[in-house]
Amino acid sequence: MPKEGSGNGTCVVTGAAGFVGSHLCRRLLDLGCRVIGVDNFFSGHRDNMQEFQDHPRFFFHERSVTERNLLSDLAVDYGPPSVIFHLAAIVSVPYSVEHPQETREVNYLATVRLLEEARNLGCSRFVFAGSAAEYGNDMRLPLKEAYAGGETSWLSPYGEAKYRSSKAVGACGYGPRGVALRCFNIYGPRQDPSSPYSGVISRFAELAVQGEPLTIFGDGRQTRDFVYVSDVVEAYCRAAGLDPSAPKVPAGIYNVGSGTRTSVLELARLILNLTERGESIRFYPERPGDIRHSVASIDAIQAAMAWRPHISLEEGLRRTLRWMQGRRAVKPA
């Protein structure tokens, strides 16, 4: 069973049916935790939970994080949880621009209420899914945690809501120890490629296995910081104190990224190479609101959690492509 910070080993994971949330649930079950998953399937899928939904220590509730007394209700059945992993969110940036009020409700106000409930229930940790979007279009690279603040001009309600939530969680001086993980571009199996705004890797991987040309918006020289999902899950576990060999993590806000920049063009070529396809790329005009460059400083998380990414981009892409090929093989034509 997990030790430090885990109490009775019961964790709540919001966004459990999502890409990252489902990987986190799997890992927590492997660590011996009892996991209570919450999701309303706004963007997540039941299939993502397939490999663990019947696990005897997994309990799922189809509910929204905007519901009042969510954690207290769950505590009636399961007792107060030790750790809250709060990942549920409206994740589409364009959707957030069209629905700013709803985004504020789901991505910010719900976080504050859950934090308050976690405090009242005596939870020991609250780990929040922050985002690189909290930095707006700040070009001081690599991006350091202190750069996001009053001067930041966010490019979307998504970025602003994530920033406000991370601040509330990371600066919480009493109640559960709050850690906000500002994740950069996460990728890996189960990331949904269906929207044109979904992660560029899942989109490219799907196009590549379908034999379609990869589509790049702009000249492809824009850079991103890609981090593989299992490395991100490890950061969540460390932030929650579930890895007894890792140092005790102070409350705060931490970037989670690879710390390296990869251009979208380099990425496309790597994927085409791995799938043994020629230079099959189509260029489209740049999309308004897309940032030019982004890369994380990962000094803070390295110092606080002795965390560093282990999966290289090439290895992560191989795993993602393998999953995408398997998914295609089982999908009806």
Ligand SMILES: NC(=O)c1ccc[n+]([C@@H]2O[C@H](COP(=O)([O-])OP(=O)(O)OC[C@H]3O[C@@H](n4cnc5c(N)ncnc54)[C@H](O)[C@@H]3O)[C@@H](O)[C@H]2O)c1
């Ligand atoms: N994927 C990335 O590159 C990335 C980068 C930075 C931050 N994040 C953050 O990580 C978290 C997980 O992202 P993801 O990529 O797994 O996306 P995802 O869409 O797969 O997961 C989000 C989950 O939240 C659920 N959800 C949405 N609104 C809800 C509500 N009101 N109540 C309950 N559940 C709700 C969705 O149904 C979905 O299952 C999000 O908070 C996202 O903002 C992701």
